[in-house]
Amino acid sequence: MRRKIKLLTKPGGKTMNKINNLADLRKMKDDLQNKINLRVKSDSPDAIVQIKVGMATSGIASGAKEIMNYFIEEIEKRNVEALVIQVGDMGYCYAEPTVEITRPGEDPVVFGYVTIDRADEIIEKYIKNGELVEGIIPANYHSID
Amino acid sequence: MNKYKMHLLVCGGTGCKASQSNQIVEQLNAELESHGLEDEAKVVVTGCFGFCEQGPIVKVIPDNTFYTQVKPEDAKEIIEEHIIKGRKVHRLLYVDPTNKESVSDSKHMGFYQKQIRIALRNCGFLDPEDIDESIARDAYQALGKALMEMTPQEVIDVIKKSGLRGRGGGGFPTGLKWEIAAKQASDQKYVVCNADEGDPGAFMDRSVLEGDPHTVLEAMAICGYTMGADKGLIYIRAEYPLAIHRLKVAIKQAMEYGLLGKDILGTGFNFDIELRYGAGAFVCGEETALLHSMEGHRGEPTVKPPFPAESGYLGKPSNVNNVETFASVPVILLKGADWFASIGSEKSKGTKVFALAGKINNVGLIEVPMGITLREVIYEIGGGIKDGKKFKAVQTGGPSGGCLTEKHLDTPIDFDNLIAAGSMMGSGGMIVMDEDDCMVSIAKFFLEFTVEESCGKCSPCRIGNKRLHEILTKITEGKGTMEDLELLKNLSGVIKDTSLCGLGQTSPNPVLSTLANFWDEYVEHVIDKKCRAGKCTALKKYIIDAEACVGCTACARVCPVNAISGERKMPHEINQDICIKCGACYDKCKFSAIFIK
Numbered sequence: 001m002r003r004k005i006k007l008l009t010k011p012g013g014k015t016m017n018k019i020n021n022l023a024d025l026r027k028m029k030d031d032l033q034n035k036i037n038l039r040v041k042s043d044s045p046d047a048i049v050q051i052k053v054g055m056a057t058s059g060i061a062s063g064a065k066e067i068m069n070y071f072i073e074e075i076e077k078r079n080v081e082a083l084v085i086q087v088g089d090m091g092y093c094y095a096e097p098t099v100e101i102t103r104p105g106e107d108p109v110v111f112g113y114v115t116i117d118r119a120d121e122i123i124e125k126y127i128k129n130g131e132l133v134e135g136i137i138p139a140n141y142h143s144i145d
Numbered sequence: 146m147n148k149y150k151m152h153l154l155v156c157g158g159t160g161c162k163a164s165q166s167n168q169i170v171e172q173l174n175a176e177l178e179s180h181g182l183e184d185e186a187k188v189v190v191t192g193c194f195g196f197c198e199q200g201p202i203v204k205v206i207p208d209n210t211f212y213t214q215v216k217p218e219d220a221k222e223i224i225e226e227h228i229i230k231g232r233k234v235h236r237l238l239y240v241d242p243t244n245k246e247s248v249s250d251s252k253h254m255g256f257y258q259k260q261i262r263i264a265l266r267n268c269g270f271l272d273p274e275d276i277d278e279s280i281a282r283d284a285y286q287a288l289g290k291a292l293m294e295m296t297p298q299e300v301i302d303v304i305k306k307s308g309l310r311g312r313g314g315g316g317f318p319t320g321l322k323w324e325i326a327a328k329q330a331s332d333q334k335y336v337v338c339n340a341d342e343g344d345p346g347a348f349m350d351r352s353v354l355e356g357d358p359h360t361v362l363e364a365m366a367i368c369g370y371t372m373g374a375d376k377g378l379i380y381i382r383a384e385y386p387l388a389i390h391r392l393k394v395a396i397k398q399a400m401e402y403g404l405l406g407k408d409i410l411g412t413g414f415n416f417d418i419e420l421r422y423g424a425g426a427f428v429c430g431e432e433t434a435l436l437h438s439m440e441g442h443r444g445e446p447t448v449k450p451p452f453p454a455e456s457g458y459l460g461k462p463s464n465v466n467n468v469e470t471f472a473s474v475p476v477i478l479l480k481g482a483d484w485f486a487s488i489g490s491e492k493s494k495g496t497k498v499f500a501l502a503g504k505i506n507n508v509g510l511i512e513v514p515m516g517i518t519l520r521e522v523i524y525e526i527g528g529g530i531k532d533g534k535k536f537k538a539v540q541t542g543g544p545s546g547g548c549l550t551e552k553h554l555d556t557p558i559d560f561d562n563l564i565a566a567g568s569m570m571g572s573g574g575m576i577v578m579d580e581d582d583c584m585v586s587i588a589k590f591f592l593e594f595t596v597e598e599s600c601g602k603c604s605p606c607r608i609g610n611k612r613l614h615e616i617l618t619k620i621t622e623g624k625g626t627m628e629d630l631e632l633l634k635n636l637s638g639v640i641k642d643t644s645l646c647g648l649g650q651t652s653p654n655p656v657l658s659t660l661a662n663f664w665d666e667y668v669e670h671v672i673d674k675k676c677r678a679g680k681c682t683a684l685k686k687y688i689i690d691a692e693a694c695v696g697c698t699a700c701a702r703v704c705p706v707n708a709i710s711g712e713r714k715m716p717h718e719i720n721q722d723i724c725i726k727c728g729a730c731y732d733k734c735k736f737s738a739i740f741i742k
Contacts, residue, residue, distance in 0.1 A: 018401075018402060018403035019402050019403050019404065019410065020403070020410065020411045021293075021410050021411045022289035022290070022292075022293045022410055025280070025285060025286065025289050025404075025410060026286070026289075028280055029280050029281055029283065029286065032277050032278070032280055032281035033281050034148070035277060035278055035281050036270075036271065036278055036281045036282060038149065038150075038151075038152055038206055038207055039152055039154075039206050039270060040282075041207065042206045042207040042208070042209055043270075045207070045209065045252070054231075055230065055231045056230055056231065056232075057230075068150070072148060072150060073148075083207050084150065084207070085207045085208050086150065086151070086231045087208075087231045088230055088231035088232040089231075
C-alpha cells in the first residue's frame with residue numbers, strides 16, 4: 001500500500017521554516033494552542049466555567065447564534081477560562097435566547113432574554129465574580145440525567 | 146485561522162479504519178459542507194480511543210459525546226441533529242453493559258473513569274498526521290529542555306529516579322539501561338525502538354505509533370542525547386502498514402521543522418531516525434534476535450553477554466527500548482520524576498497499557514496505574530464477563546505468561562506480583578476466559594503458537610515445546626495418563642532452565658500455571674475422560690434422551706457415519722464407538738432430545 005505523504009508546504013510551494021531554538025518552539029506551541037484548545041478544555045470540563053447556549057429552532061430564531069459567537073470571541077479576548085457548548089432546546093422558548101452557566105462546583109444558572117449587552121454583563125459579573133445579574137430563570141424542574 | 150465551535154474526533158486506528166471510519170470522515174465532511182458548516186465544525190482523524198469493541202468511535206467536542214459503532218450513513222443524523230440542533234443521537238450512545246443505561250459523556254463511562262493515560266495521552270486526542278497539533282500539545286518540549294537545560298547525566302538521573310521500567314515485558318529499569326549505554330566508548334552508537342509487537346492479542350505499541358508517533362520520535366532523540374548516539378532505528382513489523390505510514394509522515398514533518406536531523410534547535414545535536422521492517426516473528430521481540438534481523442541476518446537470539454549496550458547493531462553499542470517505554474519518557478521530563486513515581490506501586494511506577502481481550506464486555510486498550518487489581522480491571526473497566534457468564538481465569542503476558550484465577554482477583558498488578566503469582570506482565574496482553582473455556586485447550590493453544598514461533602536454534606525450545614504440545618494434544622483427545630501430567634511438569638522445568646532466550650524460558654508458563662491452578666481439570670481429562678467446558682471434541686459424548694426422542698429419524702439421516710439407529714417413532718440410540726462427535730445430530734434435533742455429556 002503506497003500512500004502520499006503530506007508535506008508541510010504553505011500555498012505557493014514554500015516549505016515551512018525550521019525551528020531554530022527552544023524559545024521559538026515554545027512560542028510556536030503557544031501560537032498553535034487554538035488548534036486544540038477546544039479539546040484541551042473539554043478534557044476537564046468540570047474545572048472551568050461552562051456556557052451552554054440553547055440552539056434549537058426558537059433559540060436560533062431569536063439570535064442565539066450571534067450570542068454564542070459573542071461568547072466564544074469575548075471569553076478568548078478577555079482571557080476567561082470557559083467552554084462554550086451548543087445544546088438543544090432548554091424549554092424556555094418564551095425567553096430565548098437562553099444561556100445556562102455552570103461555574104465550577106456550583107449549580108447551573110439559566111439566564112433568559114440574553115442580548116449582546118446582557119452577555120457582556122454575564123461575563124463580567126457572573127462568570128468572573130459569581131455576582132448574579134438580571135434575567136435569571138429559576139429552575140423549576142429536576143433533570144433525570 | 147478558523148474558530149471552530151466543535152470538533153468531531155473520528156478514530157483512525159487500524160480497528161476503526163477496518164470498520165469504515167474513512168467513509169465516516171468523508172460523509173461527515175460532505176454533510177458539513179452541504180449545510181455550510183465547514184467553518185464551524187471540524188472533523189479530525191485521531192489515533193485509537195482504546196474502546197475498540199464499540200468502534201468506529203466518533204467523539205463530539207466540546208460536550209464529550211461519545212458515539213459508538215457509527216456507520217457512514219449515520220453522518221447525516223449526527224450533523225443535522227447534534228451539530229445543528231444540539232440534540233444528541235441517542236441510538237448511537239454507549240450502553241453500559243451492567244445497568245443497560247446509555248451514557249453520553251465519555252467522562253462518565255466506567256471504561257474511562259479508572260484510567261490514567263500517560264503513554265496513550267494523545268491517542269484519540271490529536272491528529273497524528275499534523276505535527277502542529279502535537280507541538281501545541283508539548284511535543285518536542287522535553288527534547289528542547291533536555292538539550293538546552295540538562296546534561297545527559299541529568300536526564301538519565303531523572304529517568305532513574307522516576308522508576309520507569311521497560312514496558313516490553315522484562316521490566317528492566319530504563320534509566321539504568323540508558324546509563325550503561327552512555328558509558329560505552331564508541332565512534333557510533335544506536336538507539337533502537339522495538340516495535341515488533343508479537344504477542345497475540347496485544348496492540349498497544351501499534352496504537353501509540355498510530356495515534357502519537359511524535360512522542361516516540363522525541364523520546365528516541367532524548368535517549369540519543371543521553372548516550373551519545375546520532376542515529377535511531379525503529380524495528381517495526383511490516384504487518385503494521387498504518388503505523389509505518391504515520392511514522393513516515395511524522396519523521397518527514399519533524400525533519401522539515403528541524404526537530405530531527407542536523408543541528409536540532411540550534412544546539413548542534415544531530416539525530417536521524419530510520420525504519421527497519423520485520424516480517425512478524427515472535428522471537429524478534431527478543432533484543433538480540435531483533436538486532437540480527439535488522440542487520441539482515443536470521444532472526445535468532447544469541448547468548449548475552451555481550452549485551453546490546455556493549456555490542457549491538459553492527460557490533461556498536463545499542464540501546465533497545467519498547468514503544469510504550471519511550472512514550473512515557475517525554476512526560477516524565479516535563480512533569481518530573483516525582484510526579485511519575487507518585488503513580489503506581491512500590492516497585493513498579495507509573496502506568497501500564499493493557500490490551501483487554503477475550504470474554505469481556507469492553508474489549509479494548511486501557512491504561513491504568515500499576516497496582517490496580519484485576520477485579521477493578523475486569524469488572525469496572527472491562528464491564529464484566531460477556532453474557533453474564535462466570536469468570537474463570539485471565540491470561541496475562543501472552544504466550545509467555547500464565548493464567549491467574551479468581552484467587553488472584555484482588556492482587557495488585559505490577560511486575561513483581563505477577564511473577565510471584567506464576568505469570569508475568571509481558572507486553573500487557575490480558576485474555577479473559579469464562580466457564581466455557583477448557584484450560585487444557587488454552588495451554589495447548591499457546592503451545593501451538595510457541596512451537597510455530599520457536600526459531601529452532603536451541604533444542605530445549607525446538608524439541609521440548611513440540612513434545613509439550615504433543616502431550617497436551619494427547620490429553621485433550623482423552624488418551625492421557627497420570628504419568629503424562631508428571632512429564633509435563635518435568636519437561637516444562639527443563640525447557641525453562643535450559644533454553645537460550647526469553648521465548649523458551651517462558652513458553653512453558655501457560656502449562657505450568659494451568660497445572661498449578663487447574664489440576665482438577667487435567668485429572669478430569671485423564672481419569673474421567675471428561676472436559677467440563679465441553680471444548681475437547683474427542684471427550685464429548687452425544688446421548689439421546691429416550692423420553693424426549695419421538696423417533697422422527699432426522700438425526701439418523703444427518704449422521705455422516707451412520708452411528709444412529711432406531712425404528713421410526715421409537716427412541717433412537719447413538720453407537721459411541723462409531724460416533725465421530727461432529728454434532729450434526731445435536732444441531733438437527735428439533736426436540737432437544739440430544740444432550741452432550
